[in-house]
Structures are given as C-alpha cells and as structure tokens.
Amino acid sequence: MQFDRDPEGHLSPLPKPSIDTGMGLERIASVLQGKISNYETDLLRPLIDEACQLFNVEYGGAASSDVSLRIIADHVRAATFLISDGVIPSNEGRGYVLRKIMRRGIRQGTLLGYKEPFLYTLSGYVAEMMKEAYPELIHTREYVARVIKTEEERFAAMVTVGLQRLEETINQLAKSGKNVIPGPEIFKLYDTYGFPLDFTKEIADEKSMGLDMEGFEAELEKQRVRARQSWKGDEATVSPAYEKFVEQGGTQFLGYQAGQSSSRVVGVLINGVPLDSIGGSQTAEIILDQTPFYAESGGQVGDTGTLTSPSGVARVLDTYSPVRGVIVHKVQMEFGTLALNDKVQAHVDEERRLRIAANHTGTHILHAVLRETLGTHVKQAGSLVAPDRLRFDYTHFAPLTDREIEEIEQKINRIVFRNLPVQTEVMEINQAIAKGALAFFGEKYQQQVRVVSIPEVSMELCGGTHTRMTGDVGLFKIVAESSIASGIRRIEALTGFGTYVRLEEDENLLQEIADALRAPRSELPRAITRLMEQQRHLENELETLKRRAAKSQIGNLVENPATVKGVSVVSRKVEGVDASMLRELAENTGTKIGSGVVVLGLASDGKASLVAVVSQDLQKRLHAGKIIKEVAALVGGSGGGRPDFAQAGGKNAEKLEEALQAVYNIVAEFLG
Incomplete structure (x- = not known):
C-alpha cells in the first residue's frame, strides 16, 4: 500500500508505505508451529479432534469428512463468540449471519451421518479452550449452549417441513408437465x-428435476440488499414544510422542568401548507417557540393537552418531531382562532403524563431485571410507552416460563417498593458509555446525551419523561x-392505576365464575x-350412544345392496355420526356384507x-383409494388411501347425494 485516495479521487503518498501480507494471528501461528494450515494449529486442531470423537471419524481419513470437520470447528467457534457477545440467531443483520454460520455447521454434521444436535456440546469445548484469553466465555457457557441447541432443534424441525414442501412442489410441477423448480x-x-x-439439488436429481439457479441467485441478491439495508438504519428526510423552522432555531423543550409554559405561535400548517391562522373546528399543526409538550420519541408517545390564547382554545391531540429540534403539535380547534405570533398558554395533560412516566420508568426497571435474570444478551429491540400500558421488545431465544415471569415481577416490584430515586444527568456520550450506560444499536445520539439512572439498578441513555422515585411507578404487572x-x-x-384497573377486572371475573359455579372462591x-x-x-356417554346409533344403521345399510357386475356395492349417506365414526361404520358394514364395496358419506x-x-x-x-379419489372430485375435494380403505373430504356437501349415486358407475368402470 503506497497511496491514500481522498473523496475526490486524488492520490497522495502514505507517510509509511506497507505491504498487506495477510499474515493474521492464525497464519503466523501455523508458521511458528510448523503446520501446513491454520486447522493444524493449537487454535483449531483440538476442536477438530473433539469433533472426531463425537462423530467417531478419523481426521485425515477422507477429504470429504476432513472438509466437514474443518467447517464445523471454524463455525462453532465463530458462533460461540458471537452469541457470547450478545448476538441472537434471527432473520436480519448480524443475527442472520450467525444463523447461516450455525446452519452450515449443522449441515456438515448431517453429512457425517449425525442426526442429533451437536454444535451446542462443541461450544462448551470452545469455551474451555479459549477461557484463558476470554474468561467471559466460561460465564456465558451455559447460555451459549442453550441458544445453539434451541437453534439446532428449530433447524431440524424446519428441514422436515422444508422436505415436505419440496416434495409437494415437485409433485405439482410434474402434474403440470414442468421439470424445472x-x-x-x-x-x-x-x-x-x-x-x-x-x-434441494440432491432430491431434484433423484426426481429428474432441473433447478432455476439464475432465479435463485437473483432472489439471493435481493436478500443481500435487504440485509445490508437492515444494518444501515433509516435516514430521516426533512420535509420542506419544516426546513425553515430548523433554520429559525427550532423549538425549545421545557417539559423536563414544567408541564405548562407561555409560548408564541411561530408556525401554522395544514397538510404542509403554511397558514396565517386557523379557526372553527379545523385540525392543523402548530409550532411554538418553546413548549412543555414531549414529542413522540424512543417508544414514548407524544403528550396531549391544550393551547389557550385570548382568541381561542385548541386541543392538542398529539405531539411529534418530524425533524430534530422542531416539535409539532397536532391540534383541533375547540373554539375561536389561533394565529401566527399569538401568545398561548401551553398546558400538558399532567395526569396522562404521570401515567406515561410511570410506564417509562417501569420499562427501564424491566430491562434491567431481564438482563439480571436471563443474561446480559438481553437488549431492547423496541418499545411502546403509553399512558395505559407499556410494551417491551427484547432479544432472547426462548419463551419465558411461568416461574421466570413470577421471578421478574417480584424483582421489579421490590425495586418499586424500595422507592429509589430516578436521577437524570446530561453528559458527553463517551463519558456516559464509560460509566456503563446502555445505548441501543440503531439509535442516533448527539455528543451531549441525557442519562437516566436508578442507583444499583439501571443506567440508560434516554430522552423520555420519568417519575421522580421508583415508588411512583406503582404495582407492576x-x-x-x-x-x-x-x-x-x-x-x-401495566403499572400503577393500569394495574389497579386490571385487578378490578380480574376480581369481577373471578366473582362471576364463583357465582356461576355456586362455590366460594377458595x-x-x-x-x-x-x-x-x-x-x-x-x-363418553354421548360417544357410546352415537356408536350404538351407528351400529343400528348397519342393518339398513346392508339390506338389499346393489350388484354391479357381480359385486355387492353399498353407497349411502349416513346421519347421526361424526367423521371419526364414519370409518368404523364403513368397516363394520363391509364385514357384514362379506364381499363387496362400501362407500359412505357424511355432510x-x-x-x-x-x-x-x-x-x-x-x-x-x-x-379403495382410486374409487374414493373419483368420488371426492364430485364434491370438490380430494383423497386417497390403500386398496382396502380410503377416505376423502370435499367442500361441496350439497353434491354428496349425487356423488354417492355415481359410485355404482365408477365401480363398473374399474371392473371393466
């Protein structure tokens, strides 16, 4: 490497020219240890040997198995480190990469004839091998193994479903005369x-089917583009309607200190069109020079309330920030008018905000407790903080058990009842991260950030509104x-009043059940x-009665069976039985007539x-399978089965009688 190319394409000599030899740690280790490849070094060979014992194969015995063993060793090591660092298998971003790494490793085990989950056991050996340099692997060992085993089991189930789908696809293509998937x-x-x-290739070859690999590659490229986009995040675009307010300095937010303020109207918009005033019952966007209204952000919904001036009152329906620094109030006029430069009193709905604050602080406590209970791999993946509820999305590989939910609730409510202070502080982002504050991937932060912390519990970068004390959250459910x-x-x-409302509903429901059963709650x-x-x-009694009723029909069914080319045929519609009894009734009828064909239908x-x-x-x-297939087609259905027994279903019950009547001709055709 000799030159540096700037954004304009100009080349300038590097202060120190250098050569990229590709001599990474593993290659240097292979040279120093006198090995012919990285896989022979003490970084990977012990892992390969462990895999050999597991699969009962010999390394160096066959080129194909050697390749599989090397892939398994390399991929399980990568997966172990990724999961230990907090990555979870998923369908996008880094999680998608992890999933592909793991599934390729699993596939190699299948090629070696191993059908059971195995990567998770090898991940423990990776932790043991690397613990001296990476002691955190020992702490996350059990968690990593659980994640890998869960993914292995999920993959095995999906392969079974995939095989079924592939066979169905091949059958459908064959029926339509096509031979390319x-x-x-x-x-x-x-x-x-x-x-x-x-x-897919192997099964397609067995079925003499070709593969449209060009179409596959095109779809694969689309997926790669989507994956790259999911890593980059979304860039907000500024509407021209708001650009001038950015240039004018935007809106000063006062909501951390107060729930009301004296403000001046600096913008009135309807559908992006600037106006001088609004009146009647018009809905519009109002921009103030300063406001106590919190704009929707970070999962927290926007504030509501009122804007009052000497000439009119507007109800604030929502508050949002279409561009950083500009806060927009969506309003509907209650009476009078609002105009540019009007002085207004901005009043936030304080009761609503307090409920939102309780839910937001509750969300922070929930996040901290989840990380404590489930592991530090838990990270926020989205949230909704509303006045009536909270919703928290997080990374985790398995459903919570009832016991875990109970434990999490107890821990949260203990923190609430301790009534700890909720502290906020503005500092440099690097300082906040150094102190241990949680930041979220994909969020954009300025150099100065607001840190919300609860001593000994939680510390997060957050711009939302919160309670003063954890006790203000109220009961968490x-x-x-x-x-x-x-x-x-x-x-x-739910928190606070929301929990109270839910408990009241549960109490009333419980009492209704007790009254209906005429029993005390206990x-x-x-x-x-x-x-x-x-x-x-x-x-059970009803089932017995149905069976008796079904058996009682046998006499009527076998009475005077039709004869088709010397074969006894019974084809009848039956009543008073369900689908599960239909088979039993048909078999009993067949036994009764001895030699013949029985076709029964039920609507x-x-x-x-x-x-x-x-x-x-x-x-x-x-x-029987061929007969039932012909009959089923007449009721808009399909079916099949063995020579002795078959069953089918159809969506046109009104054609059942006609289909059953056709049985005699169908049997005659098969008899020739």
Whole structure:
C-alpha cells in the first residue's frame, strides 16, 4: 500500500508505505508451529479432534469428512463468540449471519451421518479452550449452549417441513408437465425453511428435476440488499414544510422542568401548507417557540393537552418531531382562532403524563431485571410507552416460563417498593458509555446525551419523561409475553392505576365464575375440576350412544345392496355420526356384507366426508383409494388411501347425494 485516495479521487503518498501480507494471528501461528494450515494449529486442531470423537471419524481419513470437520470447528467457534457477545440467531443483520454460520455447521454434521444436535456440546469445548484469553466465555457457557441447541432443534424441525414442501412442489410441477423448480421456490426453501441448497439439488436429481439457479441467485441478491439495508438504519428526510423552522432555531423543550409554559405561535400548517391562522373546528399543526409538550420519541408517545390564547382554545391531540429540534403539535380547534405570533398558554395533560412516566420508568426497571435474570444478551429491540400500558421488545431465544415471569415481577416490584430515586444527568456520550450506560444499536445520539439512572439498578441513555422515585411507578404487572420474530420476544405490562384497573377486572371475573359455579372462591379449583369430570363423563356417554346409533344403521345399510357386475356395492349417506365414526361404520358394514364395496358419506358444516372399504377378495380388481379419489372430485375435494380403505373430504356437501349415486358407475368402470 503506497497511496491514500481522498473523496475526490486524488492520490497522495502514505507517510509509511506497507505491504498487506495477510499474515493474521492464525497464519503466523501455523508458521511458528510448523503446520501446513491454520486447522493444524493449537487454535483449531483440538476442536477438530473433539469433533472426531463425537462423530467417531478419523481426521485425515477422507477429504470429504476432513472438509466437514474443518467447517464445523471454524463455525462453532465463530458462533460461540458471537452469541457470547450478545448476538441472537434471527432473520436480519448480524443475527442472520450467525444463523447461516450455525446452519452450515449443522449441515456438515448431517453429512457425517449425525442426526442429533451437536454444535451446542462443541461450544462448551470452545469455551474451555479459549477461557484463558476470554474468561467471559466460561460465564456465558451455559447460555451459549442453550441458544445453539434451541437453534439446532428449530433447524431440524424446519428441514422436515422444508422436505415436505419440496416434495409437494415437485409433485405439482410434474402434474403440470414442468421439470424445472423455479428460483423463487428454491430460495424460499433455502431462506424461509432453512433447507440446504445441496439437499434441494440432491432430491431434484433423484426426481429428474432441473433447478432455476439464475432465479435463485437473483432472489439471493435481493436478500443481500435487504440485509445490508437492515444494518444501515433509516435516514430521516426533512420535509420542506419544516426546513425553515430548523433554520429559525427550532423549538425549545421545557417539559423536563414544567408541564405548562407561555409560548408564541411561530408556525401554522395544514397538510404542509403554511397558514396565517386557523379557526372553527379545523385540525392543523402548530409550532411554538418553546413548549412543555414531549414529542413522540424512543417508544414514548407524544403528550396531549391544550393551547389557550385570548382568541381561542385548541386541543392538542398529539405531539411529534418530524425533524430534530422542531416539535409539532397536532391540534383541533375547540373554539375561536389561533394565529401566527399569538401568545398561548401551553398546558400538558399532567395526569396522562404521570401515567406515561410511570410506564417509562417501569420499562427501564424491566430491562434491567431481564438482563439480571436471563443474561446480559438481553437488549431492547423496541418499545411502546403509553399512558395505559407499556410494551417491551427484547432479544432472547426462548419463551419465558411461568416461574421466570413470577421471578421478574417480584424483582421489579421490590425495586418499586424500595422507592429509589430516578436521577437524570446530561453528559458527553463517551463519558456516559464509560460509566456503563446502555445505548441501543440503531439509535442516533448527539455528543451531549441525557442519562437516566436508578442507583444499583439501571443506567440508560434516554430522552423520555420519568417519575421522580421508583415508588411512583406503582404495582407492576406483566399481562402478556410472546414472540414477534425469531430471537425477539415481547412483554406487555401495566403499572400503577393500569394495574389497579386490571385487578378490578380480574376480581369481577373471578366473582362471576364463583357465582356461576355456586362455590366460594377458595373452592373454585375443585369446583372446576368436578365440572370438567362431569363433562368428560357426559361426552363418553354421548360417544357410546352415537356408536350404538351407528351400529343400528348397519342393518339398513346392508339390506338389499346393489350388484354391479357381480359385486355387492353399498353407497349411502349416513346421519347421526361424526367423521371419526364414519370409518368404523364403513368397516363394520363391509364385514357384514362379506364381499363387496362400501362407500359412505357424511355432510357436516357445509362439507362432505367420505370413506371407502373394499373386501380383500376384490382388491386385485378394485382399489379403495382410486374409487374414493373419483368420488371426492364430485364434491370438490380430494383423497386417497390403500386398496382396502380410503377416505376423502370435499367442500361441496350439497353434491354428496349425487356423488354417492355415481359410485355404482365408477365401480363398473374399474371392473371393466
């Protein structure tokens, strides 16, 4: 390397020319240790040897297995470090890279004939090997193993589903006379189902199918573009309507100190068009020189309230910041007018803001407790802080158990009841990070940042509004926990008055149940158990009665069966049974007639169910699966089965009688 190229393309000599030899640590180690490759060094060979024991293969025995062993060693090491650093397998960004690394390693194990999860055991060996240089690997060892094993199990399940989809696709293409699997379908198998490309190639070869690899590569490139975009984040664009307010210095935010202020109207907009005034019941955007209204940001919703002037009153419906430094109030006129340069009294809805603040502080405590309970891999992935609830998205690989939810709630409420101070401080971002403040990837921070901290509990960069003390949060209650994406979980919770409302609702519901069961609350579990036992008993009795009713129909069914070319055929619609009994009824009817064909149909909820039975002596001439397939087509359905028994379903129950009547002709055609 000799020159430095500036943005304009000009070259200037480097102060010290140098040569990029590619001599990284592993290559230097291989030279110093006298090895022919990086994989023979003490950085990777012990891991390869461990894998050899696991797979019961010999390194150096065959080129193909050697390649698989090297890939496994390299990939499990990379996965172990990535997960230890907080990356979770997902479908975007760094999580997508991790998932691909792991799945390639898993695939190599499959090629070596290993069907069970194995990477997670090797990750423990990586931690043991590298613990001297990276002691944190020992602390995260169990967590890393859990993440890897979960991903291995998920991948195995997806491969099963992917194989099923591939076979269905091949069958559909074959029926339509096509012999090339489309690129988008190959990519969907690869990307959505995690189905290895070489699996697809192997199965396609077996079925004499070609692959549209150009189409696949095109889809793959689109995915790469999406992945790159997901790493970059979104760049906000400034609407021309707001540009002049940026140039004028924007809006001064006073909301940390007060919930009201005297302000001046500096902008009136409707649909981006500047106006001098508004009146009547018009809805518009108002910009003030200074405001106590918090603009929606960082998951916290915007404030609401009123703007009052001598000439009119406007209700603030929402507050947001379309560009940094400019705060916009979406208002609807209550009466009178508002005009440019009017002096207004800005009043925030204080009760609403207090509820929002309680939920925001509750979110910080929740984040801290999740990291303490589940591990430091937990990171905020999104949030909503509203007056009536909070929602917190976080990185984690598994659903919370009931025990974990209980533990998390208890820890949070202990912090709330300790009534710790909630402190805010403005400092340089580097200083905040050095102090241990949590910053979130993808967020844009200025040089000066606001740090919200709760002593011994939490420290985060945050511009939102908070309570003064943790006790102001009130009782904290988790009401839902779910998955919103691979590796991303969501908690929904209530605080303070919201929790009280939920508890009141639960109390009322509990009392309704107690009244309905005529049992005191303390006896409800036993009363419900008794009720369920009674229900099961009645269901069993009903099942018995249905079976008796079904058996009673056999006599009518076998009476005067039709004869088609010397074969007895019973084709009837039955009543009073369900689909599960239809098979039993058909088989019993077949037994009763001895030699023959039985086709029974049932109409339920607008759909048709069909079963066919062929006696053993006729199975060389007649096939139940082929018969039922023909009949099912007449009711808009499909089906199939064995020579002796088959079943089908259709969506046109109104054509069931017609289909059953056609059975005689269908049997005649098969008999020839």
